[in-house]
Amino acid sequence: MFKTIGVLAHVDAGKTTFSEQLLYHTNSIQARGRVDHQDTFLDNHAIERARGITIFAEQGRMQIGNDTYTLIDTPGHVDFSPEMERAIRVMDYAIIIVSAVEGVQGHTETVWQLLRQYHVPTFFFINKIDREGADVKVVMAQLQKECSDDVLLIEEPLRSDYVSSHVAEWLAERDELLLESFLTESLDAPTCLSSLQAMIKEEQAFPCFMGSALKDIGIKEFIAQIPLLTATHYDNELPFEGEVFKIRHDGHQRLTFIKALQGTLHVRDDFSFGEFTEKVTEIRIYNGSRFETVKEVCAGEIFAVKGLSQAQIGDILGSSISPQPFELIPTLQAKVQYDGGQHIKDVLKIFRLLEAEEPTLRVVWHEKFQEIYVHIMGVIQLEVLCEVLANRFSLAIAFGEPKILYMETIRTTVTGYGHFEPLKHYAEVHLLMEPNTRGTGNTFVNACHADDLSVGHQRLIEKHLFEREHHGLLTGYPVTDIRFTLLTGRAHIKHTDGGDFREATFRALRQGLEQAENVLLEPYYRFKLKAPNDFIGRMMTDIQQAAGTFDTPILTEEHVILTGRAPVATFMSYSTSFAAYTNGKGSLSLQFDGYDVCHNADEILAQIGYDKNADTEYTSSSIFCAKGKGYSVPWQEAQEAMHCLR
Structure with missing residues (x-):
């Protein structure tokens, strides 16, 4: 059975050291490296070793019983979180490492939310229990409050023939059939393990273990319990499908890393990418920087191939399903x-x-x-x-x-018209453009009848709307949160080429923006501030001055917690001043919270000074033809000149 398990954490929680121990105790590596010694197995890039942080998601391979595990060590620094997200998408299970001293930190919450977004069953490991200031009870309380009530601390190791009364009782509280057996003292270990395994898979239970990766405490016990709590089911008989999650280069050769979702892949199998067909010329199974070549791989495996130059990260090879968009985006x-x-x-x-x-x-x-x-x-x-x-x-x-x-959107509903008809070319597009719910992005609806425009041309229009970002009129930054509806269009039997609809579509979009009320958007953070009560006034004032908003403060005897939203522009450097005035006693976590209306739009527009008329690549005029000669019609007059309205 193949299983992929990812290790994730806030930076410096001990994630790489934990991974090193797992590989060592499963005989995947012969010696354990240390981050401070710059010799860890999975941080094999010189930059990672010099900086002492994980930057690239790398995989190790280990055997536990009859199961083969791919272990993915992911970056813990927020600057490299997209690399972590791509790895999450191919995980069967995840282990979140939490420091017993620092507890749940900002990036821990981001990791947790991503894992829930992608529905990856999750374990916790409270690390560094040997350190001064470690408090497992406090961390458990944080996990149950910040993550889930269903975090279950397992203090006595589970075995195939033994489950502690605490775990049995916890399970019985959540299942009536188990409760009946528990009350009659007939609830056995196999039943408990089977139920717990199912609840983990369904994200109804999140087992938590504890130990010290550096001191090798609790690691062997953790390894022994993993086979009891995890299971995967892949079908090798189905046609091959695999998700591309990483691309690297070995010298001049491109390596495409794939997770096999179903079926079997062989050397010389081919894939089509539009006009291109490419063959897999080599298959590699990696363990750190080492690899072995194989002739085939089965569903559930992680591997790299050579020969594919067109595959992009996120693609599902062998499937017509469109790639799922990623959650984390740069600001x-x-x-x-x-x-x-x-x-x-x-x-x-x-x-x-x-x-x-x-x-x-x-x-x-x-x-x-x-x-x-x-x-x-x-x-x-x-x-x-x-x-x-x-x-x-x-x-x-x-x-x-x-x-x-920055980004732009529209506040009003308009219809955009685009026509492209230089000599021996012809295409016309009518697009209804409506404001979308904030954060939805651009979406497409087809209301065009096949009598007006062929299905092939309709699909071309949709393709052109999403093949690249489209500049807004205020700043030239991309437009988002617009619902496009294709109303109608027209082609010519002889003169329409594929590129004609690209021109007509872009002009229709731009002509619609000319009519609409345009709005400037900026990225926002969701923040969480925790500090001694003495600082509540300063914190609230700072948030207001940063054009942020906050929820009702949560007060305890010693601390205040403030949560809310603030623009990235005003808050991205706040951690420095916050640490200074709280004397390092405060904690701050920031998570990207999408785009919203810019708090100082006039100031930003003046700074950028974008001239829509000087952007020659984006025009809102249409091209018509008369007497064998093309001529331009400005956007204000385009609607009346359209052929579909006649």
Whole structure:
């Protein structure tokens, strides 16, 4: 049986040391490394070892009984959380490491919410119980309050023939059939384990263990219990499907990492990517940086292949299902600063390669100014990018100061009209554009009749709406939260080419924006502040000055807890001043909470100074043809000129 288990935590909770112990005690590695000694097995990149943090999600392979486990060690720093999210999507189970001293921290909550979003059954391991200040009871109370009432502390190890009365009672409280057996003293260990395993799978139970990874306390006991509490069911007889979750490069060769969801994959199997068909030329099973080549892999396995250059992270190979969008997105953008000897277009190619490995970089190329921009999660990511570029590509790159990534939407409902008819070309598109619920993103509805436009052309229009981001009129930043409805359109039997509908669609969208009331959006944080009661006044004042809002304060005898929302722009550097005035006694957690109306829109519009008419790549005019010659019709007059209205 193949099982994939991920290890996740807030930075410095002991996640990598815990993973090292699991691999050692299952004989996957012969010696245990230490983060402070820069010799851990899964942190095998020089940058990770030098910084003492996990940056890249890497996998180890271990055998427990008859089961083969892929263990994925994930980044714990918020700047690299998209890498963690991609790994979460291929996990069968997850283990969250929580420090017995620091307890539930900001990133722990983000991890928990992501695991619930993707419905990954979850265990907890309270680490560092040997440290001064460790308090398992306090941490358990935090877990049950912040995460779930169904967190179950397992102090006595479970065995196939033994389950403690505490666990049996906990299960009986949640199942009437088990309760009856419990009261009659006939509830046996196999029944308890079977019920607990099912509840874990259904996210109704979250077992919690404790120990010390560094001192090797509780690790062997944890390993012994994992087979009793986990089960996977994959079907090798179905056609192959696999999710791409990571892309790396081994020299000049591209490695595509895949989780097999069903079926069996063989060397020389092929996949179609639009016009391209590519064959798998090699299959590798990785354990850290080591690998072995195999001829085939089965459902449930994690592996890498060579030969696929078109597959992108998130793709489901062998399936027509559209990739599920990722939850974590960058809120900052930085300009690439380079004055070396290579041509800027060659530098761009390198950034495109890095973008394949880290899609959230969202590399933006400004042809007019010959400039490169990247999207980032934070400044630590920029530092690591500089090191990667220097080490892998011998490029000395710097970055400008990160700036907030804004977005735009509409407040009113409009119909956008686009027509593209230069000589021997023809396409017309009518789009109803309505405000979507905040955070929904752009969506599409098709209300066009096949008598007006063929199904193929209708699908082309939908494709063009989502094939790239579309600039808003206020700042040139992307538009979001718009519900597009294709009303009608027109093609020409002889003169319509595929690209014609791209032009008509883009012009219809832009013409609709010209009519609408446009709104500037900015990213927001959901924050949680905890500090001694003396600081409540300062905290509330700071939040208000940062254009934030907060819920009713939660007061205890010693502490106050404030939760609420605030713009990223005003709050992203607040941790420094908060730590200073609370003398390090406060805790602050920040989680991305989507986009909302910009608190200082006029000021930002003035700063950006975007001129919609100077953006030649995005035009709202339409092109018509008369007497064998194309001519432009400005957006204000486009509706009356449309052919479908006649």
